[in-house]
Amino acid sequence: MANIVVHEKPDLDRAREAIRNALSRRKNIYILANCSVDYFGRSSSHLDFGERLIIIKSDGAVLIHRPTGHSPVNWQPETSYIGVDYDSEEGMLVLKALRTKPRELVTVKLSDVFLIVEAELRDPGAFYMHISEKEIRDILAANPKLLGENFTTIDIEKKVEPGFIDLYLKDEKGNVVVIEIKRLTARVDAVRQLKKYIDSLKNYMRTEKIRGIIAAPSITKKAYELLLKEKLEFKQINIEALAKHVSKEGKKSLFDYFKGV
Amino acid sequence: MKAILPEARAFASIIEALSRVVDEASMKFTPEKVVLRALDPAKVSMFIMELPSILFEEYDVEEEVKIGFNTAVLLKLLKRSKRDDKLEIALEEGYAKFSIIGAYSKLYKILNIETAEEELPEPRIELNVNAIIHSEPLKHAIKDAETIGDVVEFSAETEDELIIKGKGETSETETRISKESGALISLEVKEPSKSTYAIEHIKNIVSLTKVADTVEVSFSTRMPLKLAFTILGEGKVTYFLAPKVE
Numbered sequence: 086m087a088n089i090v091v092h093e094k095p096d097l098d099r100a101r102e103a104i105r106n107a108l109s110r111r112k113n114i115y116i117l118a119n120c121s122v123d124y125f126g127r128s129s130s131h132l133d134f135g136e137r138l139i140i141i142k143s144d145g146a147v148l149i150h151r152p153t154g155h156s157p158v159n160w161q162p163e164t165s166y167i168g169v170d171y172d173s174e175e176g177m178l179v180l181k182a183l184r185t186k187p188r189e190l191v192t193v194k195l196s197d198v199f200l201i202v203e204a205e206l207r208d209p210g211a212f213y214m215h216i217s218e219k220e221i222r223d224i225l226a227a228n229p230k231l232l233g234e235n236f237t238t239i240d241i242e243k244k245v246e247p248g249f250i251d252l253y254l255k256d257e258k259g260n261v262v263v264i265e266i267k268r269l270t271a272r273v274d275a276v277r278q279l280k281k282y283i284d285s286l287k288n289y290m291r292t293e294k295i296r297g298i299i300a301a302p303s304i305t306k307k308a309y310e311l312l313l314k315e316k317l318e319f320k321q322i323n324i325e326a327l328a329k330h331v332s333k334e335g336k337k338s339l340f341d342y343f344k345g346v
Numbered sequence: 347m348k349a350i351l352p353e354a355r356a357f358a359s360i361i362e363a364l365s366r367v368v369d370e371a372s373m374k375f376t377p378e379k380v381v382l383r384a385l386d387p388a389k390v391s392m393f394i395m396e397l398p399s400i401l402f403e404e405y406d407v408e409e410e411v412k413i414g415f416n417t418a419v420l421l422k423l424l425k426r427s428k429r430d431d432k433l434e435i436a437l438e439e440g441y442a443k444f445s446i447i448g449a450y451s452k453l454y455k456i457l458n459i460e461t462a463e464e465e466l467p468e469p470r471i472e473l474n475v476n477a478i479i480h481s482e483p484l485k486h487a488i489k490d491a492e493t494i495g496d497v498v499e500f501s502a503e504t505e506d507e508l509i510i511k512g513k514g515e516t517s518e519t520e521t522r523i524s525k526e527s528g529a530l531i532s533l534e535v536k537e538p539s540k541s542t543y544a545i546e547h548i549k550n551i552v553s554l555t556k557v558a559d560t561v562e563v564s565f566s567t568r569m570p571l572k573l574a575f576t577i578l579g580e581g582k583v584t585y586f587l588a589p590k591v592e
Contacts, residue, residue: 127515226388238387239369239370239387240370240387290459338389338390338588339389339390339392339587339588340389341588342471342569343467
């Protein structure tokens with residue numbers, strides 16, 4: 086059961102004590118206040134006074150959210166120092182969050198504090214991002230070294246007579262590498278499919294050496310036996326690890342910008 | 347099919363830029379012109395080359411044919427060409443023949459690769475800033491930007507100046523291309539625009555500034571950059587690059 090302490094409309098003295106206390110105990114702190122924000126680092130910015138939500142997480146991450154919009158107006162993913170002091174000249178609380186690499190300083194001046202919530206939150210939940218085979222393919226195409234070798238991507242969805250090759254790469258030695266991706270356990274039909282693609286390529290390419298690889302989270306015993314017999318290879322991929330590479334912004338391809346395509 | 351291009355070196359510069367974008371490409375020879383369209387593996391940039399038949403000393407193309415090739419392999423041959431050398435391209439029984447004709451001839455015969463890709467559509471796009479500038483300043487602006495960081499920003503607010511900035515973590519470079527300095531030939535700004543692009547892609551086509559004195563630069567905020575180089579008077583090489591969106 087989460088441990089929550091709430092301070093409603095605290096005066097600046099009480100607010101400072103509550104924040105200091107919560108900081109020293111590494112709690113999650115949520116502050117609703119009228120504040121201004123100054124950022125100094127790679128560039129600099131100033132945000133005039135307004136009513137906002139300040140979030141300080143137990144790991145030192147700091148975010149400042151305005152009343153609208155989903156993105157924080159300012160944030161520090163990590164900080165080496167967070168401190169709060171009372172500035173008697175200005176009659177305000179001054180919250181400073183410092184990051185050292187790169188050097189960035191966020192200074193929040195609080196003139197009025199409406200609410201402070203100190204929370205000790207437990208969150209052990211594992212996160213599963215569902216990604217499609219296409220997304221796995223796009224991530225591997227952009228980062229072929231994730232497959233464990235110094236690969237270079239040449240083409241994706243390469244058309245061959247029997248169908249489409251997921252990933253068409255080159256390895257360090259200059260060999261052609263054909264990859265068949267499976268989101269679930271690879272079975273015998275995946276091995277057969279890969280063999281068909283390679284045979285089709287061998288028909289019009291002079292290169293003798295074409296490597297065929299099945300990339301999947303796992304492979305059935307029968308499929309593996311067939312794989313070895315056909316002199317193909319298996320590389321295990323960790324879908325959860327790959328999911329981290331999915332860009333939430335949805336990186337656009339050039340064609341997304343063209344009209345009527 | 348047979349075609350003879352009088353400037354092998356110019357073609358070499360085009361292939362040099364192309365080889366940095368894709369490993370394989372195909373040229374389509376029609377009775378009117380030669381067209382090449384290539385999309386990079388990351389699908390963020392496109393390279394288009396169009397050489398009308400009038401550029402060729404000899405152009406014998408009766409029906410449409412395609413020559414697929416490995417760009418690095420073709421570049422190796424073309425790099426050996428000297429000034430005033432001509433390039434002959436012919437197709438014979440499944441083999442593409444590239445010959446450098448000069449003081450003495452060098453012939454390269456390569457298997458015509460079936461690149462078997464779908465035809466890339468003709469890109470249609472309207473951009474707010476359209477500038478024609480000398481290509482040298484573009485080359486320098488990109489090289490300067492490369493020393494600073496990995497993005498380059500193109501911007502134009504008025505029709506007096508095109509600004510190219512290199513942005514890094516702690517520093518910035520700026521190249522102002524204006525009519526006063528003589529580098530700007532024309533500038534149309536339908537709407538003040540600013541857009542950022544990754545240098546790792548743009549720098550690939552810098553070699554095209556060798557073969558074109560001027561380049562058409564077009565862009566809009568958060569839209570692709572279009573660079574169009576006029577080659578040998580009648581030919582065109584166009585490069586599209588998707589913007590870097592944060």
